[in-house]
Amino acid sequence: MARANVSALRKSALIAATVDQIGKTGSLEVTVSQIARKAGVSSALAHHYFGSKEQLFLAAMRAVLSEFGNEVRAERSGLVAPRDRVDAIVRTCFSPTNFQPEVVAAWLNFYVLAQTSDQAHRLLRVYQRRLHSNLLAELRPLAGPDAVQVAQTVAALIDGFYIRQALRNESLDATASIGLVTGYLDAILCTTTHHREAQRA
């Protein structure tokens, strides 16, 4: 059983340390040395593996994004009712791993990074599109012609609650956020919701 690539270990340690450090300090103004120290290696090694600070940031972003994607897929699997699948997506957004203050703070900073880095911008777009089309697929049968707008609204809502979490708005935790998003959905899909309630009764 050959011991796995050391390089892969180091890389992922550095990536994790990057997210963590950005999240903890709430800023992109973290030094490569800080990150490397947290990962238990020298800053030179970080440069060796990633080439530049920006590339390290991008790798960290990719990691967060793909982790999020995986969770969505996992949470949604098995569910077949469109509304349940939408709720699964929403729940995932506010799951303990994704809605951790550090991760949310990192997200916020990735948004900022996207303002200056084309690659970051592209990554974020990919994520947004994917979220949007995921939502849309489930909302089509629920909201018909309004589906696009509902999907846009849900996506914006989620980002809005993320910002609040980043600012540590005590009054809005994950549960409350989920409640407000589903509350919106209940209201906007009132016809369909009534159907659901009828079915349950």
Next chain:
Amino acid sequence: MARANVSALRKSALIAATVDQIGKTGSLEVTVSQIARKAGVSSALAHHYFGSKEQLFLAAMRAVLSEFGNEVRAERSGLVAPRDRVDAIVRTCFSPTNFQPEVVAAWLNFYVLAQTSDQAHRLLRVYQRRLHSNLLAELRPLAGPDAVQVAQTVAALIDGFYIRQALRNESLDATASIGLVTGYLDAILCTTTHHREAQRA
């Protein structure tokens, strides 16, 4: 008619330049020299008047916040129906001045600044509280016991659309954003909305 304080002129020029520069570059990593150059003065003068880069940033934030507050007040004045007043607030959020890409980008960066600066954090909180209580005052008669949640949702929605604007999501301009927020309100206040429609008919 004594010519106004030179110092006030310089200060406001520097503040405007700060917002502009942060907005244009989409980052807090702007140099005092860049800002000063844009304002037509030396960087030493910026330090002379503001003491530090952070204080300059905070002054810029205060300016944006208070400009926003003034606009809200102006736009809302004269309207008496709660729903109209809510709509006025929403409209102001997406008014040409406030929803300019540069200003929105500056906002986003102020959110980031609030992660590392207590003063910035406090400023943002004041703004958030004020917006919330403004919304709440109007929503109480419209949504009764749900008013708090509706206000929180509206506030989050607005922030969500701001993020989208910061990312230059072509598909969502000011008009579309206003439409989606009011769409939400129409749906959530459906009882009241029906009353309104009935009144109009």
Next chain:
DNA sequence: ATATTTATTGATTGACGAGTCAATTAAAAG
């Protein structure tokens, strides 16, 4: 064993930028 590639670092470089300061100019006061 030896050669070759990979992992790893300490030390260094070079740039950049916030903040200071002493000096200069302009305005205000007396």
Next chain:
DNA sequence: CTTTTAATTGACTCGTCAATCAATAAATAT
């Protein structure tokens, strides 16, 4: 006028940090 006070700057300091590099250690291959 002269003196005091405010406005303004260029030049400088000092720290920080990304990125490089040469050197060493460890692993892999031959």
